[in-house]
Amino acid sequence: MLLSHVYSTPDLPIHPPIAPSTIPLAALIGNPNTGKTSVFNMLTGGRHRVGNYPGTTVEKRIGRIRRASAVIDIVDLPGTYSLAARSPDEMLVADALTGRCDDIDAVRVIVVVVDACNLARNMFLATQLLELGVPVVVALNMTDVARRRGLRINLKQLRVAIGAPVVPISARSGLGRKRLTRAIETALASDAPKPVIEWPDALEVAVTQLAAGVRSNGDDASRLRTEIRRCLIDVGGYAEKRLAAERAGAGANGDLATSLAEHRQTLARSGIHLPEIDARFRYEWIEKHIAPCLTPGDGAVEQTGLADRILTHRVAGSLILAAIMTAVFCAVFSWAAPLMDAIDGLFARVAGAIAASLPDGVLSSFLADGVVAGVGGTLIFLPQILILSAMIAVLEDSGYLARAALLADRLFRPAGLSGHSLVPLLSSFACAVPGILGARTVANPRERLVTILIAPLMSCSARIPVYVIMVAAFVPRQTVLGFLPLQGLVFTSMYVLGAVVAMIVAVILKKTILRGEEGTFFLELPDYRWPSLRGVATRLWDQGRVFVVSAGTIILASSVVIWALSYFPRPAGLEARVTQQQIESGVTDETAIANAVDGAYLRQSVLGRVGEAIEPAVRPLGWDWRLGAATLAAFPAREVFIANLGVIYNLGSDAESETSVLRDALRGARWPDGRLVFSVPVALSVMVFFALCCQCQATLATIKRETNSWRWPIFAFGYMTALAYIASLVVYQVGMRIG
Amino acid sequence: MEANAALTLADLGTAETGTIIEITGDASQRQRLSEMGMTPGCAVRVICSAPLGDPFVVELRNFRFAMRRGASRNVIVSRVQHA
Numbered sequence: 001m002l003l004s005h006v007y008s009t010p011d012l013p014i015h016p017p018i019a020p021s022t023i024p025l026a027a028l029i030g031n032p033n034t035g036k037t038s039v040f041n042m043l044t045g046g047r048h049r050v051g052n053y054p055g056t057t058v059e060k061r062i063g064r065i066r067r068a069s070a071v072i073d074i075v076d077l078p079g080t081y082s083l084a085a086r087s088p089d090e091m092l093v094a095d096a097l098t099g100r101c102d103d104i105d106a107v108r109v110i111v112v113v114v115d116a117c118n119l120a121r122n123m124f125l126a127t128q129l130l131e132l133g134v135p136v137v138v139a140l141n142m143t144d145v146a147r148r149r150g151l152r153i154n155l156k157q158l159r160v161a162i163g164a165p166v167v168p169i170s171a172r173s174g175l176g177r178k179r180l181t182r183a184i185e186t187a188l189a190s191d192a193p194k195p196v197i198e199w200p201d202a203l204e205v206a207v208t209q210l211a212a213g214v215r216s217n218g219d220d221a222s223r224l225r226t227e228i229r230r231c232l233i234d235v236g237g238y239a240e241k242r243l244a245a246e247r248a249g250a251g252a253n254g255d256l257a258t259s260l261a262e263h264r265q266t267l268a269r270s271g272i273h274l275p276e277i278d279a280r281f282r283y284e285w286i287e288k289h290i291a292p293c294l295t296p297g298d299g300a301v302e303q304t305g306l307a308d309r310i311l312t313h314r315v316a317g318s319l320i321l322a323a324i325m326t327a328v329f330c331a332v333f334s335w336a337a338p339l340m341d342a343i344d345g346l347f348a349r350v351a352g353a354i355a356a357s358l359p360d361g362v363l364s365s366f367l368a369d370g371v372v373a374g375v376g377g378t379l380i381f382l383p384q385i386l387i388l389s390a391m392i393a394v395l396e397d398s399g400y401l402a403r404a405a406l407l408a409d410r411l412f413r414p415a416g417l418s419g420h421s422l423v424p425l426l427s428s429f430a431c432a433v434p435g436i437l438g439a440r441t442v443a444n445p446r447e448r449l450v451t452i453l454i455a456p457l458m459s460c461s462a463r464i465p466v467y468v469i470m471v472a473a474f475v476p477r478q479t480v481l482g483f484l485p486l487q488g489l490v491f492t493s494m495y496v497l498g499a500v501v502a503m504i505v506a507v508i509l510k511k512t513i514l515r516g517e518e519g520t521f522f523l524e525l526p527d528y529r530w531p532s533l534r535g536v537a538t539r540l541w542d543q544g545r546v547f548v549v550s551a552g553t554i555i556l557a558s559s560v561v562i563w564a565l566s567y568f569p570r571p572a573g574l575e576a577r578v579t580q581q582q583i584e585s586g587v588t589d590e591t592a593i594a595n596a597v598d599g600a601y602l603r604q605s606v607l608g609r610v611g612e613a614i615e616p617a618v619r620p621l622g623w624d625w626r627l628g629a630a631t632l633a634a635f636p637a638r639e640v641f642i643a644n645l646g647v648i649y650n651l652g653s654d655a656e657s658e659t660s661v662l663r664d665a666l667r668g669a670r671w672p673d674g675r676l677v678f679s680v681p682v683a684l685s686v687m688v689f690f691a692l693c694c695q696c697q698a699t700l701a702t703i704k705r706e707t708n709s710w711r712w713p714i715f716a717f718g719y720m721t722a723l724a725y726i727a728s729l730v731v732y733q734v735g736m737r738i739g
Numbered sequence: 740m741e742a743n744a745a746l747t748l749a750d751l752g753t754a755e756t757g758t759i760i761e762i763t764g765d766a767s768q769r770q771r772l773s774e775m776g777m778t779p780g781c782a783v784r785v786i787c788s789a790p791l792g793d794p795f796v797v798e799l800r801n802f803r804f805a806m807r808r809g810a811s812r813n814v815i816v817s818r819v820q821h822a
Contacts, residue, residue: 082774086767120800121776235766275766279773283781296801304803305786314790406805410791522771523805525796 025073025105026065026184027097029129030113031122032079033399033526035141038171039113040076041538043181048076050542052708054103058092059440061542062104070185074111075104083128083230084278085238088445094238097132098227109187110136111180116146116153116168117527120283123290126162127282131195133223135187136164139180144170145529150297161289164193172532196289197281199229202270206232206263213259214247232260232267233278304399304527311403321407324400325426332388332430333461339383347376365567366560374559377637378552381433381698385547386540388427388434392441393539395423397531401441402523409521415503416510418444418521421451425502428458429495432699433551436706437543446516450509452706453716456699457502459495459691462639466690467491469642473663474683490684494691501692501723546705554701555636562636566607574600595647602647607633621689621725622682622732624671631689636697638690681735685728693724748783748797748814756784757816764813776800777814 028043030036040048044063051060061076077096078089085094092101099106110129114122119140129136146153159166165183169176199207210228211221230239244256264274311317351368358364395401405419412421420442428435435455442448459467475487578600582593602608611629618628630644642662649665669677694700700713707713751757759781762769776799777783786803788795794805 084770084774086771118802121802124774124776234770237767237770275770276762276773276778278770279776280778283776283778308787308796312787312789312796318790402805406789406794406796409789409794409805409807521794521807521810522775523794525803525805
């Protein structure tokens with residue numbers, strides 16, 4: 001399996017004919033850190049659709065360029081350094097540019113964004129694009145920065161060298177937008193550029209022979225040559241596998257892999273080494289033809305160098321990193337709190353208004369406890385998501401995130417991860433939902449998936465109420481070693497437990513189901529730059545919208561299902577019977593009676609019955625059925641556990657973790673034979689269970705959205721529940737033996 | 740250490756410069772590094788390193804990137820003496 005589920009090869013013929021009537025499609029492509037997204041926003045005015053490529057985790061953004069004379073769609077392809085595809089993102093780019101991506105039309109114009117300040121390295125990809133047989137427009141971005149640094153570029157000479165239009169722009173300030181759109185429109189009617197690299201004869205002879213072997217009717221000869229050259233150069237790469245699969249039944253003569261290997265050997269004998277020849281020839285061409293167009297300045301590399309001397313310094317840099325990460329954590333953790341409380345309060349008022357204006361019954365309960373709870377349960381995450389996304393966007397756009405990944409890399413290596421996982425995992429201590437979204441900054445797709453799967457193990461703020469009540473009620477107020485408060489120690493150990501287990505799980509995942517070729521850790525350190533307000537705003541809008549729409553739907557649906565399971569059946573006469581019993585036993589307080597009725601309804605609901613049925617399963621953890629039922633009903637969100645306990649213990653759902661009423665009720669809870677339910681081992685077993693379980697539908701919905709598959713949320717829920725069960729079993733059983 | 744063991748990028752100290760002779764290792768790694776501009780004859784300078792010395796930052800072709808020590812042992816270089 002490995003990556004096949006993340007990326008599947010569409011089964012399409014090479015280069016399907018272009019449908020004439022549709023809106024022409026341009027593809028935006030470029031190295032990471034070239035400001036490609038800013039160019040996209042500039043061209044489309046920020047209006048675009050966001051989705052996923054089918055069967056992949058790769059985000060797809062398509063926008064529209066409107067001109068008086070034409071309408072052109074433009075797709076923002078993932079940033080890549082080369083067309084020699086090895087990662088899922090790169091495979092997607094390679095497929096999209098050759099008409100193999102079933103989700104998008106054939107590309108009619110390629111717009112390659114190059115960083116004017118880093119032209120040599122950026123031209124590597126550009127020279128590859130010139131060989132695809134599609135018109136190319138070179139968008140020379142950040143020309144304003146280049147000019148400030150004294151870097152001068154001879155445009156006329158550059159255009160002649162490349163043989164394609166070169167448009168100087170600055171996407172940040174919007175400079176050159178009209179010129180670029182005009183160039184794209186003109187390119188639609190233009191011929192493809194001539195490839196610039198002249199390959200050695202021996203290589204070209206090999207390409208000709210191989211092409212004759214796989215050629216079928218309707219192939220464009222020069223495109224096929226480019227494709228064969230790619231197969232030959234990328235030893236063991238994606239191009240070869242793809243072509244072999246496509247031509248397998250189509251009369252390709254002999255085994256493609258065998259003939260490629262033979263040709264490579266022959267070439268090696270004549271001194272042509274693969275895959276190095278690709279880079280060697282392209283960089284030689286760049287040195288010969290592009291370097292003369294440039295008159296170097298000196299300014300900014302020095303500035304960046306000075307900043308880096310401090311920011312990546314072993315001591316100072318580490319302290320600054322710790323300070324910035326603390327600020328990020330505090331922001332997600334506490335700055336979001338007032339906003340979340342406001343949203344919570346608002347939805348409580350809406351639910352209250354519904355309950356007050358509608359007669360008691362199914363409709364009122366459905367709207368208040370199912371629908372409003374579901375919508376509120378989605379929107380409550382927005383403050384944290386938006387705050388974290390804004391901070392990540394600023395850190396990333398400024399260039400600092402790369403430095404943070406550099407400094408933290410060593411910490412994550414034992415777990416098989418890299419420094420890229422720092423921010424997503426750290427923010428998961430506040431909430432896994434923004435953390436999982438933040439894992440988009442993890443470049444390696446397998447590491448990103450591991451990060452997503454372990455993020456929910458970090459003790460998030462929703463676990464705090466559970467910890468607080470268990471610690472306050474059952475952990476004695478005493479000190480260890482004379483000065484360490486035991487309660488605080490137990491509380492902290494839950495955080496350590498989650499983090500340690502996460503690292504172990506990461507190692508296991510990387511060695512088992514997510515095993516695979518170790519990608520080369522490569523981290524470009526871009527020049528420091530001021531983040532653009534518009535870029536940050538666009539990202540916030542995209543992330544917020546996508547979360548509310550796609551995760552929100554799942555959260556709403558699951559809230560309604562859980563509501564139904566805890567509401568039905570409603571046997572007639574139960575309310576009267578319970579009220580009667582309460583009055584007979586001397587209870588007169590109306591609230592207490594109402595709470596008793598609610599408790600009775602919950603106990604005989606589907607959820608309550610399942611809770612009772614699973615008592616044998618939770619008994620080894622030291623739990624009674626009420627704890628089991630409250631845990632089951634806490635599937636939507638862990639924090640609901642406390643409210644559930646309140647209902648089950650007839651205290652009403654307003655029971656807060658701070659209230660001493662619930663604490664006393666828990667302390668007094670007894671088994672039918674009169675023994676107390678709770679003891680220190682039981683409390684610890686409950687805490688450990690909640691530390692490790694994945695009782696959070698928002699997390700699962702977010703994993704579904706980010707991995708574009710149900711497989712991973714189900715996997716995360718399964719493994720975490722199993723871990724939680726085993727760990728609390730061990731804690732309880734060991735705890736009982738040592739007393 | 741063998742007297743004539745090849746000098747690699749990992750052996751260069753901070754602020755030292757080397758000239759790339761060749762890249763070793765498997766095809767995918769050789770391709771990745773050469774695509775980044777690590778081609779024979781190209782000068783590469785060690786800029787700084789993260790705490791514990793790994794990963795470390797190099798500069799070549801006027802841009803900077805970080806790589807891990809392990810991968811840098813596949814980059815055979817010759818030391819450029821400072822003038």
